[in-house]
Amino acid sequence: MTTAAPENTSEPISKAVRGRKSRAREEELLVWPDLVFIEFICAVLFTVLILILAVLVDSVLLDRANPAITPNPSKAPWYFLNLQELLLHMHPALAGVIVPTVALIALGAIPYFDASNEGQGEWLSTPRAWLNLWVGAFVGFFGTLLLILYDASKHVVLFEMIANGTLSPQAPPTPSAEQYAAALQARGDAIPAGLQEIVNGSNPVLSATDTVPSEFYSQGIWNGASGYTAWPDSLEFLTTLRGIQTGIPWPEWTKSVPLGNLLRTDLFGFPRIELNIDISALIVEQIIPVTAMIGLPVLLAVVASKTGIAQSKRDHMIMQFSGFIAVYVILTIIGTYFRGVGLELEPYTIFSHG
Amino acid sequence: MASNERPQRGTLGDRLYDAAFQNRLWRSIFRSGYPNTPRNQMLAVATNVFLHLHPTRIHRTHVKITHTFCLGGLSFFLFLGLTISGVLLMFYYVPSVDRAYQDILALETDVRFGQLMRNMHRWMAHGMVLTVIMHMMRVFYTGAYKPPREFNWVIGVVLLVLTLLLSFTGYLLPWDQLALWAITVGTNMVGSAPLLGEPNRFVLVGGYQVGQAALIRFYTLHVIGLPLVAAVFMMVHFWRIRRDGGLARPL
Ligand code: HEM
Numbered sequence: 388m389t390t391a392a393p394e395n396t397s398e399p400i401s402k403a404v405r406g407r408k409s410r411a412r413e414e415e416l417l418v419w420p421d422l423v424f425i426e427f428i429c430a431v432l433f434t435v436l437i438l439i440l441a442v443l444v445d446s447v448l449l450d451r452a453n454p455a456i457t458p459n460p461s462k463a464p465w466y467f468l469n470l471q472e473l474l475l476h477m478h479p480a481l482a483g484v485i486v487p488t489v490a491l492i493a494l495g496a497i498p499y500f501d502a503s504n505e506g507q508g509e510w511l512s513t514p515r516a517w518l519n520l521w522v523g524a525f526v527g528f529f530g531t532l533l534l535i536l537y538d539a540s541k542h543v544v545l546f547e548m549i550a551n552g553t554l555s556p557q558a559p560p561t562p563s564a565e566q567y568a569a570a571l572q573a574r575g576d577a578i579p580a581g582l583q584e585i586v587n588g589s590n591p592v593l594s595a596t597d598t599v600p601s602e603f604y605s606q607g608i609w610n611g612a613s614g615y616t617a618w619p620d621s622l623e624f625l626t627t628l629r630g631i632q633t634g635i636p637w638p639e640w641t642k643s644v645p646l647g648n649l650l651r652t653d654l655f656g657f658p659r660i661e662l663n664i665d666i667s668a669l670i671v672e673q674i675i676p677v678t679a680m681i682g683l684p685v686l687l688a689v690v691a692s693k694t695g696i697a698q699s700k701r702d703h704m705i706m707q708f709s710g711f712i713a714v715y716v717i718l719t720i721i722g723t724y725f726r727g728v729g730l731e732l733e734p735y736t737i738f739s740h741g
Numbered sequence: 742m743a744s745n746e747r748p749q750r751g752t753l754g755d756r757l758y759d760a761a762f763q764n765r766l767w768r769s770i771f772r773s774g775y776p777n778t779p780r781n782q783m784l785a786v787a788t789n790v791f792l793h794l795h796p797t798r799i800h801r802t803h804v805k806i807t808h809t810f811c812l813g814g815l816s817f818f819l820f821l822g823l824t825i826s827g828v829l830l831m832f833y834y835v836p837s838v839d840r841a842y843q844d845i846l847a848l849e850t851d852v853r854f855g856q857l858m859r860n861m862h863r864w865m866a867h868g869m870v871l872t873v874i875m876h877m878m879r880v881f882y883t884g885a886y887k888p889p890r891e892f893n894w895v896i897g898v899v900l901l902v903l904t905l906l907l908s909f910t911g912y913l914l915p916w917d918q919l920a921l922w923a924i925t926v927g928t929n930m931v932g933s934a935p936l937l938g939e940p941n942r943f944v945l946v947g948g949y950q951v952g953q954a955a956l957i958r959f960y961t962l963h964v965i966g967l968p969l970v971a972a973v974f975m976m977v978h979f980w981r982i983r984r985d986g987g988l989a990r991p992l
Contacts, residue, residue: 415798419782422799423792429811430818437822437868441860448849451842452921454950461922463930464912466870466905470930483930484938495898497881498891506884508989510808513884520882701884708881 460730468722469715475730476538476628477676486680490711501704513701522696523706526687527713534679535721539732540626543618550616558606559613567599570612579603628675632667641666684710794979796987803988808883812876816904817975819869824968826862834914836960838953841916866908873904885989893981896974903971910963913956924959925951 416422463471473482506513511520536542547556562570564585568578582603584590593600610617618626624634643663653659684707691697697706727733761767762775773784783797802808833852834844848855877897880886886894913924928951932942947954982988 412798414801416801416804417779417782418786418795418797418799419776419792421804422795423786425804425806425811426814429814433815433818434822437861437864440864441857444860444864445849445856446860446863447917447919448845448915449918452838452916452918454921454952456918458918458922461926463923463926464909465867466908467927467930471926474930479930479933480935480938482933484934491898491902495895498886498888498894501886502888502891504887504992507887508802508883508885508991511882512991516882705882712878 459728460726462722462726465719465723468726469718471730472535472718472722472726476534478672481673481676494711497704497708501700503700505699505701511705513699513705515696515698515702516705519691519697519702519706520709522691523687523709524713527710528717530683531714531717532721535717535732538628541732543626546618547616558610558617559615561598561604562609563596564593564599564603565595567604567609570609573612574608576608628671631675632671635667637667794983796983799987800990802990809988810875810879812872812879816869816872816876819865819872820971820975822865823862823869826858826865827964829858830862831964836914836956838916838956841914841956845915845917866911869904870908873901877901883989887989890981890985890989893978893985896978896981900971900974900978903967903974907963907967907971910959910967913951913959914963916956921951924955928955 462468470482470487473486476482506516511517544556548554550556564582568582568586571578571582578586581590582599585593585597585600586595588595607617607620622634624630626634642665644666646662646664647653647660650660687706687710688697688703691703691706697703721732725733758775767774771785772788773781776782776785786792786795786797830848833848833855835841845859848859850856852858880894880897909924909927913920928942928946931945932938934941943949945955945958946952947958
């Protein structure tokens with residue numbers, strides 16, 4: 388086809404095609420029998436394998452579909468559980484549509500980013516290929532794992548484990564009115580009148596040994612009184628990603644910023660934007676996830692080139708691609724095996740997808 | 742044609758061989774003799790519509806299993822297997838909310854080899870998703886996406902999406918709780934896209950809820966729409982491999 392390409396052009400395409408001219412006949416085998424035979428063996432092997440699998444393991448069939456009964460958890464097919472896992476950590480539009488779309492476009496664009504002929508046609512043949520593969524895979528896998536553990540507040544558990552010197556840290560149970568009043572007294576705090584009444588027995592409903600009513604109760608004070616070190620209340624916003632929204636006293640005006648008043652599209656003859664933005668939700672659901680998904684790979688690339696781990700485009704490509712695959716794998720594993728009722732992070736859930 | 746290669750010695754084996762491979766019946770079906778000489782071997786590949794997807798010669802490194810692990814070929818093989826087992830399943834399946842589940846139950850209990858056929862179809866479907874992903878990884882790590890094969894990589898990405906969609910549309914068909922809710926979760930994800938999400942979800946599901954309209958849409962896409970599109974893209978994929986000079990090799 389392109390054999391007529393002029394010899395003096397130096398575009399990569401013609402170079403690549405011209406490269407084939409040097410094909411050495413003695414290096415070549417006949418497709419029949421060498422390749423056809425391998426293909427045949429492969430096909431037979433796989434037919435047998437699938438047959439054995441199909442005899443041994445039946446596909447699942449649950450009860451008839453019933454729109455009235457939502458199973459808990461409800462899960463997508465396994466190869467989409469990575470997206471469903473993302474859904475737990477960011478805005479649904481991001482997780483369900485934008486991230487997969489961008490990921491697929493980026494995947495398709497790989498050859499256009501890295502058009503060198505370096506390492507072509509051989510397994511990981513460039514100098515630092517394996518190193519970049521492992522670094523990318525390792526960082527992608529464990530980085531994502533850490534982020535998921537963070538969003539499940541596992542660092543809080545870890546902190547309390549270390550601070551209290553126990554493997555199963557548990558905040559002390561809510562005390563009785565009597566016990567709580569004593570704790571307040573020991574701290575030198577004033578006992579609220581209502582609580583005093585209960586302790587004195589002058590409350591018609593509650594007695595001193597009943598659980599302290601929540602309006603008088605502070606978990607933090609009781610933790611302190613019982614010698615339990617809990618995650619500090621002032622760092623509430625660092626318990627989960629969502630904590631940034633719920634653990635910080637956002638001023639009222641940030642909860643509903645009318646976008647239409649800021650972007651006056653009506654002045655240009657377009658319809659006015661009817662959208663009220665909750666700034667804290669925007670930060671938690673969109674800004675932080677997008678920053679992380681773009682920023683962390685970029686950070687990795689920068690560190691990798693500064694340290695000399697990744698030097699060529701192919702190096703970077705291998706690192707990013709391996710990272711991507713590793714993230715896909717860990718998200719799929721977590722979504723498949725470690726999300727139980729209510730999609731809570733659980734130690735291990737049996738795979739229920741036949 | 743190949744008659745000048747016919748063995749001259751008249752042993753019994755040669756005469757049997759001639760009777761088997763040099764007769765008119767054989768020659769009417771296969772234009773070349775039995776592929777036991779280089780010439781006939783090349784002719785066998787070049788004159789057979791199925792085999793001529795291949796070149797007649799191939800570089801020796803590409804024949805090594807560890808170069809491709811047969812993964813692209815396996816993806817294609819699974820696609821063919823899925824087509825065959827899928828056609829058999831279609832004999833017993835009516836895509837109606839009232840019947841679909843019963844049909845699958847009947848397939849498993851009343852139809853001879855029905856359960857086996859369903860199992861094979863399902864395992865091959867899961868397998869194909871895996872082999873396609875692994876094939877993509879093999880192509881990436883062997884640097885085979887580089888020029889002049891950029892566009893074939895793009896076609897590959899389209900094939901990956903089609904494979905996932907094929908599997909996803911098939912997931913609804915048994916019409917059990919797993920099917921209904923997996924598709925509900927999946928299509929809700931589509932619905933969450935800004936602006937076009939909800940309209941797209943509506944078109945996909947054919948309503949506000951996964952019901953009869955969704956079942957018939959998924960069924961049609963699963964048994965004819967997507968397989969046709971995938972077949973076309975595979976054709977282009979294979980054609981491009983040949984046009985791009987076979988599998989990638991170090992320059
Ligand atoms: C239904 C899915 C697919 C089928 C049936 C398929 C089939 C094949 C086959 C049979 C080959 C020959 C070599 C081999 O077996 O490895 C091949 C090569 C190739 N495939 Fe695929 N493929 C599919 C998906 C993909 C995907 C997802 C990608 C990448 C994103 C891709 C990119 C390529 C490229 C670039 C080559 C040329 C490799 C080389 O020159 O070494 N394909 N494909």
